[in-house]
Amino acid sequence: MAGTVLGTNPDTDLRAGSLEEELRLVGQLVEASLPLWPLPAGAEARLLNIAENLTWLIRAGAFRAVLRVHRPGYHSRRGIGQELAWSQALAREAGIDTPAPIAGVNGELVQEGSVPGLGPRHMVLFEFAPGRQPDEDEDLVAPFHTLGAIAARTHLHAQGWAAGEDLERLVWDEDAVFGAGATWGDWRDAPNVTPEICVVLEAVEALLRQRLALWGKGRARYGLIHGDMRLANLLISEGRTVLIDFDDSGLGWYLYDFAAAISFMEDHPQVPALRAAWTEGYRGVAPLSDEEEREIDTFVMLRRMALLAWIGSHIEAPEPRAMAPHFAEGTARLGRIWLAGGSVTGLPAPGLTSDPLAAPGG
Numbered sequence: 001m002a003g004t005v006l007g008t009n010p011d012t013d014l015r016a017g018s019l020e021e022e023l024r025l026v027g028q029l030v031e032a033s034l035p036l037w038p039l040p041a042g043a044e045a046r047l048l049n050i051a052e053n054l055t056w057l058i059r060a061g062a063f064r065a066v067l068r069v070h071r072p073g074y075h076s077r078r079g080i081g082q083e084l085a086w087s088q089a090l091a092r093e094a095g096i097d098t099p100a101p102i103a104g105v106n107g108e109l110v111q112e113g114s115v116p117g118l119g120p121r122h123m124v125l126f127e128f129a130p131g132r133q134p135d136e137d138e139d140l141v142a143p144f145h146t147l148g149a150i151a152a153r154t155h156l157h158a159q160g161w162a163a164g165e166d167l168e169r170l171v172w173d174e175d176a177v178f179g180a181g182a183t184w185g186d187w188r189d190a191p192n193v194t195p196e197i198c199v200v201l202e203a204v205e206a207l208l209r210q211r212l213a214l215w216g217k218g219r220a221r222y223g224l225i226h227g228d229m230r231l232a233n234l235l236i237s238e239g240r241t242v243l244i245d246f247d248d249s250g251l252g253w254y255l256y257d258f259a260a261a262i263s264f265m266e267d268h269p270q271v272p273a274l275r276a277a278w279t280e281g282y283r284g285v286a287p288l289s290d291e292e293e294r295e296i297d298t299f300v301m302l303r304r305m306a307l308l309a310w311i312g313s314h315i316e317a318p319e320p321r322a323m324a325p326h327f328a329e330g331t332a333r334l335g336r337i338w339l340a341g342g343s344v345t346g347l348p349a350p351g352l353t354s355d356p357l358a359a360p361g362g
Contacts, residue, residue, distance in 0.1 A: 019050075019316070019317065022118075023050075023054075025117050025118040026054055026118065026121070027047070028115045028118075029069065029113055029114065029118055029121060030045045030056050030069065031045060032113065032115055033113040035105075036104045036105060036106075036111045036113065036123075037065075037125050038104075038105055039060060039063070039065075040060035040063045041060065042060050043060040043063070044058070044059050044060065045058055045067065046059070048066065050317075052071050052074060052247060053068050053070050053071050053074075053247060054068070054069045054071075055067065055068050055069070056069065057128075058125070065102060065126060065128050066125070066126045066129075067123060067126075068124045068125075068126065068247075069121050069122075070121055070122040070123065070124075070247075072120075072121060074247075075122070075168075075169075075247070076168050077112070077122055078168050079168035079169050080110050080122055080124065081109065081110055082167055082168060083169065083246045083247065083249055084101050084109050084110070084124065084246075086158075086161065086249065087246045087249075088100065088101070089157070089161060090153075090157055093157060093161075094153045094154065094156070095153065096150060096153055096157075096243055097129075097240060097243065098242065098243050099126040099128070099129045099242065100126065101124055101126055101127075102125040102126065102127060110123070110124055129237075129242040129244065130235070130237045131234075131235030131236050131237030131240065131241075131242055132235065132236060132237065133231060133232050133234060133235065133236075134234065134236065136231070136265055139270075140231065140274055140277075141273055141274065141277045142277070143231055143234065143236070144261065144274040145277040145281035146234075146241055146281060147231070147234065147261055147281065148277065148279060148281025148282035148283075148284075149282065149284055150229070150234075150241070150243055150281075151229055151254075151257045151258070151281075151282060152281070152283075152284075152285035152286035152288075153286075154225070154243075154257075155223070155225070155257075155286060156286050158223045158224035158225070159220070159223055167250070167251065169224075169249060169250035170227065170248060170250035170251075171251045172225065172227055172250060172251065172252030172253070172256055173212070173217070173251070173252065173253075174208065174209055174213075174302075176306075177302060177305055177306045178208075178209065178305075182309060183306075184306055184307075184310040184312075184313050185309045185312055186309060186312070187201060187205075187305050187306075187308040187309040187312065188201075189309070189312045189313070190309060190311050190324070191311065191315060191325070191327075192325060192326075192327075193308075193328045194328070196332075197328050197331075197332040200332040201308075201328075201331065201332060201335055203339055204305065204335040204338065204339060207339060208298065208302055208305070211295075211298045212253075212298070212302070215253070215298070221253055221254060222253050223252075223254065224249065224250070224251060225249065225250070225251070225256060225257050226246060226249050226257055226260075227248035227250055227252060227256070227257070227260060228245060228248040228260050228263075229243070229257045229261055230260055230261055230262075230263050231261070233245045253299060255296055255298075256299045256302065256303065258275070258278055258279075258296055258299065258300075259296070259299040259302065259303035260303055261278065262274065262275075262300065262345075266304055266330075266334060266344060267333075267334065267344075271344075271346065272345060272346025275296065275345045275347070293347065294347055296345055296347060297338055297343050297347060301334065301344065305331065308327060308328060311323055311327055
C-alpha cells in the first residue's frame, strides 16, 4: 500500500504515532546496513517513501538503487523471498518489467539488521527504475489500458507458475477483509462509521459474503495476484512501463486487481472509462467473460471495505488521517448504489447465473 503509513513496531517500545522517532531509528539502521550490499564507495541514503514499509533512495555518483525496509510482522523472510521469486519469474517468463533485487555481499536477496531501540527488520535492495507515476488528474485511459494488459499477463503466469513450496503470502479473501483476524482490522472501528452508516455497510458485507461464496475460488478466477496494482505502482518512462511494489502480492481473486487499481478514486468521474480501458487491455491478452466483467463491482466494494478498515487501523499516519472525515460516508454512498442493483463503475446490474461455477472462468 503506497502512501504515508507506518505501523507500530511490536518489538520496540515505540508508541503508535511516534513516526518521527521511528524514522530516526530506521535511518540509523539504513546507514549501518549499507555495507551489507556491494555498493560503490560514498553511497548515501535519502528517505523516498513512507508506506507499510519504508523505502530509501541509495545514491553514489551515477549509481541509484532503492532500499525497502520492511515493517515488522507483515511478512516472513521466506514470504519475502517468494515475492521476489515471482516478480523475477514475471520478468523472465511473462515480459513484465519489474525492478530486479540486488543480492547482498553474502549472496542473499533478503538482508536483516537492527540498531538499539529498533527490533530486527528485513531489507531488500532493488535496481533503480526511472519513470513517473501517472497522476490522478490527467487522462488515465491509456495507462489503464496498459494496466489491464499487465494484469492479464500476471494472471496467466500465476496460473502456470509453480512456486515450489507452500506460499507464505497474504490472502485477500472474505476472511482477510471481514474475519476475526482481518489483515487491516475491522471496518467498524474506522472513523465516522455512524450507526446509520454501519447499517448500510453491514448489508454490504452480508451481500459481499453471499456473492463471493457463489463466485467461488476456481483456478481461473482465484490465484496469485499483485494485490495493489494501482497507478502509484507503475513507473512510465519513454515507452517503458515498470510494475513495482509486490509487497501485497498473495492469493486472491483476479478481479481484485482491477478494484485495487481504482483504490481511493472509486467515485472519480473517469471510472467507467477506466474500467472499459482496463478490460479492453485485459482482453487483448487473456479471456475475460461478460459475466466476469459484470462482477467487477463486487470486488470494487470488497476493496473499498478493506480500505475503510485500513484507514481505521492506520489512523496515526497523515494520509489515512486526511481521508478519514469522509471515507466512511463515501463508502456507504457507493454501498447504497450497489445494494440497490446499480453499478459503481458504470456497468449493467450484475446478476449472477444460477450456476456461476459453470460459467467461463469457473
